[in-house]
Amino acid sequence: MKILDKYILKTFLVPFVATFFIVLFVLVMQVLWQTFESIAGKGISFSFILKFLYYTTLIITPQALPIGVLLSSIMALGNLGENYEFAAAKSAGISLQRLVRPLIVLAFLLSAVNFLFLNNVYPYAVLKQKNLYINIKKKKPALALVAGSFNSDLPGYQIKFEEKYGEEENLLKKVLIYDLTSKNGNQKVITAERGKILSEEGSRYMTFILYDGYYYEEHYKSATTQIKRKKMAASSATFDEYEFNIDISSISGDQGLDETRYTKNNMMLSLKQLGDTIPELKLSYDELLEAKSKNLYSSTLAKDLYKYPDSLKAKNINSDILENFALTEKIAVLNSADTKASRSLSSVRNNMKNMKFKRKVLNLFDTEYYNRIAFSLSCVILFFIGAPLGSIIRKGGFGLPMILAIAVYVIYFFANTFGKNLAEESSVSAFLGSWISAIIMVPLGVLLTRRATRDKGIFNTDSFILPITNFFKKIFSKKEASKL
Helix, strand or coil, X not given: CCHHHHHHHHHHHHHHHHHHHHHHHHHHHHHHHHHHHHHCCCCCCHHHHHHHHHHHHHHHHHHHHHHXXXXXXXXXXXXXXXXXXXXXXXXXXXXXXXXCHHHHHHHHHHHHHHHHHXXXXXHHHHHHHHHHHHHHHHHCXXXXXXXXXXXXXXXXXXXXXXXXECCCCCEEEEEEEEECCCCCCCCEEEEEEEEEEECCCCCCEEEEEEEEEEEEEECCCCCCCHHHHHHCCEEEEEEEEEEEEEECHHHHCCCCCCCCCCCCXXXXXXXXXXXXXXXXXXXXXXHHHHHHHHHHHHHCCHHHHXXXXXXXXXXXXXXXXXXXXXXXXHHHHHHHHHHHHHHHHHHHHHHHHHHHHHHHHHHHHHHHHHHHHHHHCHHHHHHHHHHHHHHHHCXXXXXXXXXXXXXXXXXXXHHHHHHHHHHHCCCCCXXXXXXXXXXXXXXXXXXXXXHHHCCCCCCCCHHHHHHHHHHHHHHHHHHHHHHC
C-alpha cells in the first residue's frame, strides 16, 4: 500500500471511529430512554439491563454505520480541502478519483460488513431483545399496565383506567374492565371510581379490589331459548367494594428472562428464512382470497346469472323480471334480493379486516427482505454523497459537516421510512418501496461527484448572477450613451 493511500485512510478512519461511537451512543440512549419507564422499578438485576443494552447496540449498529461513513467522509475530504492538500495533490498530477480510491474500496467493504450484520447479527439481536423486553414487562404485570388505554396483557381481561398513582403505583382511578373469561360467552363489564392492585412476587394471582362501582353481565349467549333470553337478558348491580383474582401464571410464572417465546417476527429472520417464509404467506393469502371469492360467487348465484339471457329467450319470459310476478310476489322477490345483497355485503365487510391483516403481514415480510439488501448499500451511497460534498465545501471539523450530514441522512432515512410505509399499505410494491431512498440519493451522489471532479461548487451561481448583471450593465451603458 502506498504512503498516500495510508494517509488518506488514516484521515478517514480517525473521524470515522469517533463519529461512529458517538452516533451509536446517542441512538442507544434514545432507545433506552423510550423503554426506561417499562423496565425501571421491576426488580430487574443490573446484568439484565446490560444485556438489554447489548442487544440494543447490536440492533442500532447497522443504522449508525452509514451515518458514521457519511459524516467522516465529509470531515475527511473537508479537512483535505481546508488544508490545501487537494491543491497540492492536483499540482502533483493526482486526480480526485485517485485520491479517494482507497476510501471507495473501504466503503464497499463497510457495506459488505453491514450486509453480513443485517443478515446474521441483526435478526439474532432483535429476537433476544424483543423476548427479553416482553419477559421483563411480564415479570410484574401490575407495573406493565398503562393509563389511558386498554391493557390486554392480562389473559381474559381488557382493563382501562384514567390514572395510576400511589407510592407503589398500584392505585387506580376511573376503572373500566371487560371480563372475557366466561365459558358460555357472556361478557361482563365492571366500572369503578377507584381501585387497588395487590400482587406478591412469585404469586400466580393478581388481586383487584374495586370501590364504588357498577357490575353488568349479559346472559344472551348462555340462554338456550328465545323465552329464556327475554326473561333474563342481563343482570346488573352496584357495589361499594368488589374483589376478584386474575390468574397470571401463564405470563409471570417461573419462566426466566432469557426464555425465547416469540420467533416469527419478520425482523427476527435472516434473508434465507424470509425467502422461505414469503411464499408460504403468499400462498395462504391467495387461498383466502380464492375461498372468499368462491363463497361470494355461490351465495349471489352468479352462475345462474350467466345462463339467464338464454333461458329468457327459450321460455319467452319478459326481460323485466318483476313484470312476471304479481304484486305480493314482487315484494317477496325484492326482499329476498335485498337480504342476499345485504348478507353478501356484510360478509365482505367482515372478511375485509382479516384480508387486510394477512396482506399487511405479507407486505411486512416482503419489505423486510428487500430493505435488508437496499439498506446494506447505504454506506456506499452515502459515501458518494459525503466525499464530494466535503471536497466542495472544503471545511473540516464538526460544525458544518455535522449539519450537512444530519440534513442528508434525514432525507435518506425519511425516504426509506416513507417507502416502507407505502409498501406495507400496498400503495407501491415492496421492491420499489425499499429502493425509493436509493433512487432519490444515487442521482444526487452522481451530480455531486461530477461537480467535485470538475472543481465546481454545489450550485453554479454564476449561471444565475451573470445574466442579471449583464442585463443591468447594458441598461446603464445605454443610458450613459444617450447622455453623451
